[in-house]
Amino acid sequence: MVTEDWDAKTSDVPEGVRRQWRADRALRPAMRSPGRPDPSRVVQRQFWRLIATGVTTAEASLTVGVSWPVGTRWYRHAGGMPPICLREPTGRYLTFEEREEIAILRAKGAGVREIARALERDPGTISRELRRNAATRGGRQEYRATVAQWKAQQSATRPKVAKLVTNDRLREYVQQRLDGTVRRADGTVVTGPDAAEWKGRKMKPHRADRHWATAWSPQQISNRLRIDFPDDESMRISHEALYQSLFIEGRGALKRELVACLRTGRALREPRARTRNKPQGHVTADVVLSARPAEAADRAVPGHWEGDLIIGTGRSAIGTLVERSSRSTLLVHLPRQAGWGEKPVVKNGPALAGYGAVAMNAALAASMTALPEQLRKTLTWDRGKELSRHAQFTLETGTKVFFADPHSPWQRPTNENTNGLLRQYFPKGTDLSRWNADDLEAVALAVNNRPRKVLDWKTPAEVFNEQLQLLEQGGVATTG
Incomplete structure (x- = not known):
């Protein structure tokens, strides 16, 4: 039936031309109807270059001359990632501007060789372009630049199975x-x-x-x-x-x-927002970061830790400790104290949320004393008041405490990065008191068994175990 319709529409076309049309169609699979053809790749490349500069989708769409719903659809269907190469094509291929010139000259009745001379192209290139990429929906060949560009782009795609x-x-x-x-x-x-x-x-x-x-x-x-x-x-x-x-x-x-x-949870690739940290508290001059031993800044020596709290609703919290060399993480369980929630909170009253100075010292000391003495040399904390009894903590554990400068979270980079990873399990605005010590241990185990680029794709658990083995070998050698 399709063949009969085609023959009826093209009955007045010479057989030689019809034969050439059939040969051209045989070179590629059938195409869907373009409807309104998409803008050229020149426009799409310009759109994605603007997206890369950080402008909004609506601004990029208006700049390149397409409606913002079209630009939004491009962005969302591509997941925020350019689906085409942003490099300009070589001069081997006809551009959209050249196709527009061909359409204008063809409408004026110019022949193939005249168009080729005007565009400084080979006549064979122009002849193939007029035959292969012409619009034929009405049964006749009519060359239009937008349709020709769409057909060329469709023919150029090389879909590959993932x-x-x-x-x-x-x-x-x-x-x-x-x-x-x-x-x-x-x-x-x-x-x-x-x-x-x-x-x-x-x-x-x-x-x-x-x-x-x-x-x-x-x-x-x-x-x-x-x-x-x-x-x-x-x-x-x-x-x-x-x-x-x-x-x-x-x-x-x-x-x-x-x-x-994914850690970010985003369904589109987009710029990453910066988090804010507002440390508080007071420290003495002998425990500021500048007084920390020089070896603590060198990650080659194990035993230097960074710590902080991640806070949830209802004044719930979890303590986080990260070893600077191996990036090994310890999660400190901070349960509610007796009497929490039974009476209104009293200003400057007893700290019942679980991370008052006394409770914090006890929980941190329990976690740190489980480690070998050689692997608990220093602890760098932010300026929070929960560690205001740091002198007592140092006496109990032998771990010297130092505090970062105000508003300087980058001075505890390992801990800040780890807290970002942990927020995948403990999002902001959730009740962290729900999780017991076993749950926290399971999350720490999952994080410590992720490979890290900075560790040459070893896991923190593997590196930490290597440190323990080195300590045991050193102890045996010294004893012998």
Whole structure:
């Protein structure tokens, strides 16, 4: 039936021309109807370059001459990542401006060789362009620049099946590291809180629970593959390919819901906001950061720690300790004190929330004294008043305490970074008193078993165990 309709529409066209049309159509698969063709790639490249400078989607859309709904659709369908190469094509290919010139000259009745001379192109290039990329919906060839550009772009696409689609083993490995279950040391599964379902937007809800998972980053997964499968080249994938599988619709075999396992929880690639930290408290001159030993700044020597609190609703808190050399993390359980919630809070009254100076000293001392003496040399804290009894803490543990300068969280970079990782499990605005010591240990185990780029993709647990072994070997050598 289709052939009969085509013959009826083109009955007055010479057979030689019709034969050439059929030959041109046989060179590529059937195309969908363009409707209104998309803007040229020149416009799309300009749009993505503007996005890279940090302007909003609406501003970038208006600048390149498309409506903001179109620009928003481009941005969301691509997951905030440019779906095309932003480099300008070589002079080998016809540009949209040249196609517009061809359409104008053709409308004026210019021949192929005249157009070729005007554009300084080979006549064969112009002839193929007029035959292959002309609009033929009405049964006749009519050359229009927008349709020709759309056809050229469609013919130039080289869709490639994503690696995660064809490699089941690799896909299972990636999904397990992204959305694996959190377990205690004995292998018991910790389900974590009930989180909201993914609705296609950012999955880092404000003051609400998030899904607990192993949550390795794409970069950690990509580089860890080389360690786990050193001789299997099929088990290789770049972190950018993983991000594309998560962000771009129809790319790869990963479900977009897995963006909830990313630390940021965002479903689109966008600029990262800066967090604020407002440390408080008073310290004496002998415990300021400038008085800290020089070896504490050198991460080559283990035993120097950084610490802070992460705060939840209802004055709930969890203490975090991070070793600067191995990046090993300890989570300090700070349970409520007796009498909490039974009577109104009294200003300057007893601290019952769990992180008063006395309770804080006891909890920190219990965590630090479980370590070998050589691995608890110093502790750098922010200016919070919860560690105001630091002198007593030093007497009990032998760990010298130093305080960072006011409004200077970058002086505790390892701890600040780790607190950001832990917020995936303990979001702001949630009640942290729900979790017992075993739950905190399970989360610490999950974080300590993530590979880190700064550790050459070893895990903090592996590096910390190496430090312990070195201490034991040194102790044996000294005894002998």
